Amino acid sequence: MALEFDPSLPAINETEIEHYCFGCGSQNPHGLLLRFRRRAGGGIWADFTPERTHEGYLGMTHGGILATIADEAxxxxxxxxxxxxxxxxxSLTFRRPARVGEPLRTVGTVTQRRGRAIDAVARIVTVSGGDLVxxxxxxxxRVSADQAREWREAYGAGDDDSMFGEAIARGSALD
Known part of the structure; x- marks a missing residue:
């Protein structure tokens, strides 16, 4: 039986390609460096432990950091x-403060695809107890076919070293 959150699985966004996204870019020294993996049963997940540099009020993770994590998921x-x-x-609803140094997990799932619109949800919980944050x-x-093509080329989609890896190489409704 597969683990629901298996950290031994490769990250779907791991790459050596130059990418400076604040949320997931491996080249951004000021970014969150989020690494997403597939979740058994659907969706993706990533763990993140906020540091002092992610603080809003004393000891609490800034809400903008949590919003970025949810958006990335x-x-x-x-x-x-x-x-x-x-x-x-x-839309984001905060349920409780996330303390600096407290390991968090985010899970993202697509709920509906219709035309160019894609709806998704995310949850951020504590790793230790699953408390909803x-x-x-x-x-x-969906971006235009021209934009999708440009980004695929820039990020090496379809290559072994693709930022998007097999996810985008599988194809898109844009093609």
Missing amino acids: MSWAVTDGGDIGVTARM AEASARFI
Whole structure:
């Protein structure tokens, strides 16, 4: 039986390609360096432990950091489904503070695809007890075929060293 959250699985966004995304870019020394993996039963997940540099009020993780984590989780769930989309709107509800140094886990899942619109949800919980920290929903819009092609070429989609790896190489409704 597969583990629901198996850290031994390769990250779907691991790459050596130059990428400076604040949320997931491996080249950004100031970024969050999120690494997403597939979740047994669907969706994607990543762990993150906020540091002092992610602080808002004393000892608490800044809400903007949590919003970025949720947005990245939903975006990578969309990407893992073979689409390239951008966030059109997002709603986030904070359920409890996330303490600096407290390991967190985010899970992103696509809930619906219709036309160019893709809806997704994300949850951020504590790793230790599964306490709900925040939950989000968003609508993504598939980018144009020209934009998708440009990003695929820039990020090496279809190559062994692709940022998008097999996720986008599987194809998209844009093609």
